[in-house]
Amino acid sequence: MEDMEGMEGIDGMDGTDAALFAREPARVAPGAVHVPGWLPAGRRRALLAACREWARPPAGLRTVRTPGGGTMSARQVCLGRHWYPYGYAPTAVDGDGAPVKPFPAWLDELARSAVADALGPRALPAEPYDIALVNFYDGDARMGMHRDSDERSDAPVVSLSLGDSCVFRFGNTETRTRPYTDVELRSGDLFVFGGPSRLAFHGVPRVHPGTAPPELGLTGRLNITLRVSGL
Numbered sequence: 001m002e003d004m005e006g007m008e009g010i011d012g013m014d015g016t017d018a019a020l021f022a023r024e025p026a027r028v029a030p031g032a033v034h035v036p037g038w039l040p041a042g043r044r045r046a047l048l049a050a051c052r053e054w055a056r057p058p059a060g061l062r063t064v065r066t067p068g069g070g071t072m073s074a075r076q077v078c079l080g081r082h083w084y085p086y087g088y089a090p091t092a093v094d095g096d097g098a099p100v101k102p103f104p105a106w107l108d109e110l111a112r113s114a115v116a117d118a119l120g121p122r123a124l125p126a127e128p129y130d131i132a133l134v135n136f137y138d139g140d141a142r143m144g145m146h147r148d149s150d151e152r153s154d155a156p157v158v159s160l161s162l163g164d165s166c167v168f169r170f171g172n173t174e175t176r177t178r179p180y181t182d183v184e185l186r187s188g189d190l191f192v193f194g195g196p197s198r199l200a201f202h203g204v205p206r207v208h209p210g211t212a213p214p215e216l217g218l219t220g221r222l223n224i225t226l227r228v229s230g231l
Contacts, residue, residue, distance in 0.1 A: 025118070028170050028181050031156070031195030033118040038190035039160060044216060048162055050104075051134055051222055054079060058098030061136065065094060073141040074204075074223075079103045079132035081229055086150050088131070088231060103130050111158045111226040118156075118192035125155035131229045137166065137221040139209030145169065145176035145201045153230030156194025161185045162222040163212040171201040187213055 023036035039047065054077050055061040064072040066085055080103030081088040082095075091099050111129040131151070135143070148157050168191065171180035180201075185191060193200060204223075212218050 026183075028183060028191075029172075029193070029197045029200065031119065031123075031197040032170060032193040032200065033191070034183050034185075035114075035118050035190040035192075036186065037188045038114065038117065039162075039188040041188075041215070044162055044188050047160070047224065048216060048218055048222065051077075051162075051224070054101055054134060055136075058096055059092040059100050060095075062092065062095040072143070074135040074137045074143055075141075076136070077101075077134045079107070079134070080130045081231065083131070083133055083150065088150060088229060103132060107132055107226060110160075114158045114160070114190050114226075115156050115192055115194070118190060119194060123156055123194055125153065125228050127153060127155065127228050127230065129155070129158070129226050129228050131227045133225045133227070135223045135225070137164070137204065137207050137223070139164070139207055139220070141204075141207060141221075143204040145171060145180075145203040147173075147199050147201050148225075148227065149199055151227055151229050151231075153228040154194070154198050155228035155230075156192050156198065158226040159191040159193075160224040160226075161189045161191075162187050162224070163216060163218040164221040165208045165211040166204050166221055167206040167208075169203050169205055170197075171203075173197070173199050173201070176201045186211070187216060 025035045061075050061077045079101050082092050082100040084094045108129040165186045168183045168185045169180050
């Protein structure tokens, strides 16, 4: 994200067609809800500015290496606790070793508002949200099917999108293969999954380069995932 400064997107699917064809909230699976355009424009810009600050060293944006020796094509920065395959640590153990940046209270407030709007107030966890994983995708980046299973809490996962649109594949809790549903996530969209879908496999098989709204000033896609660690 340090290389995103000054970049501008190309007008795409957040423009005219969004005005012509209204997108409505949709339940993709039990406990999994997509809310298009949930983040207002001002909040999107503020969140992008925060992501750029978080991406700076120390404990900044890094390439994630898998236990098998591979690398994830999406780069990542963490808040609250540092995620690495497959656990959490107080320092960037697979990066520069610096203490992880703190998780700000306003992100907990944002996550709780998202859960209440998507799933209703009864789905709100008793514990505060305390972990953020921020993934940056360029046009060639992907994310394989995986489960968010390294937390001790079963609180709903909150996912926010900025920049380029993507295909978000939301599957089942048993296998990385079908059945799954492909959802188009655009800049400002919210996706929340909890309850029976909390451990569903999900991934990003495709990013659509050049679809970020130009006023955001971002080339590529940012995904901000908020979780309760239970640690």
